[in-house]
Amino acid sequence: EDQVTQSPEALRLQEGESSSLNCSYTVSGLRGLFWYRQDPGKGPEFLFTLYSAGEEKEKERLKATLTKKESFLHITAPKPEDSATYLCAVRSYGGATNKLIFGTGTLLAVQP
Amino acid sequence: KAGVTQTPRYLIKTRGQQVTLSCSPISGHRSVSWYQQTPGQGLQFLFEYFSETQRNKGNFPGRFSGRQFSNSRSEMNVSTLELGDSALYLCASSLEGSSYEQYFGPGTRLTVT
Numbered sequence: 001e002d003q004v005t006q007s008p009e010a011l012r013l014q015e016g017e018s019s020s021l022n023c024s025y026t027v028s029g030l031r032g033l034f035w036y037r038q039d040p041g042k043g044p045e046f047l048f049t050l051y052s053a054g055e056e057k058e059k060e061r062l063k064a065t066l067t068k069k070e071s072f073l074h075i076t077a078p079k080p081e082d083s084a085t086y087l088c089a090v091r092s093y094g095g096a097t098n099k100l101i102f103g104t105g106t107l108l109a110v111q112p
Numbered sequence: 113k114a115g116v117t118q119t120p121r122y123l124i125k126t127r128g129q130q131v132t133l134s135c136s137p138i139s140g141h142r143s144v145s146w147y148q149q150t151p152g153q154g155l156q157f158l159f160e161y162f163s164e165t166q167r168n169k170g171n172f173p174g175r176f177s178g179r180q181f182s183n184s185r186s187e188m189n190v191s192t193l194e195l196g197d198s199a200l201y202l203c204a205s206s207l208e209g210s211s212y213e214q215y216f217g218p219g220t221r222l223t224v225t
Binding site: 031034036041043045046049089091099101104105 | 215216218
């Protein structure tokens with residue numbers, strides 16, 4: 001069964017303190033790994049898609065990387081506005097075409 | 113380009129009633145998926161519609177149903193509401209193609225009392 005596990009559940013950082021969020025996955029065949037950001041009371045906001053091991057993508061202070069078993073979301077010199085829940089999701093060859101399987105998310109709090 | 117829109121944004125219903133939620137996808141997107149988000153279960157896939165046909169379905173009871181219209185707008189219906197149906201219902205749209213990136217709306221917050 002396809003599964004996604006995110007860690008840590010919650011992370012508190014000081015402004016400027018870099019760190020990484022982890023997303024471990026088990027799928028029958030990866031068709032894409034997706035990172036989303038979700039603010040309270042809002043829908044998830046698309047950040048990145050990764051398709052194959054070794055792939056990396058960057059956007060401002062965020063950088064996503066992918067291996068055969070996990071993905072990392074690196075946050076460099078975070079600011080308070082980066083505070084949100086970060087969700088990881090996968091789509092597999094064994095699953096429904098457009099069904100995303102989500103992890104439970106990492107709640108990030110960046111203190112000034 | 114306008115994003116995914118969902119109406120209503122907030123809804124309060126009584127147990128046993130039924131409810132209909134609406135979703136308008138991004139212009140040009142023909143795939144619409146629905147998800148339920150709760151604090152305990154996180155985001156769970158309900159179903160996906162493409163070209164007015166249900167293409168995939170998650171593990172939810174038959175009380176949850178949906179449909180898609182020729183303009184790609186979609187509705188989902190929940191009949192005989194239960195307290196456990198209280199959740200944020202999210203709609204996501206995507207283009208057909210290799211990327212399959214899904215873009216979410218703001219959600220409808222349903223409270224069942």
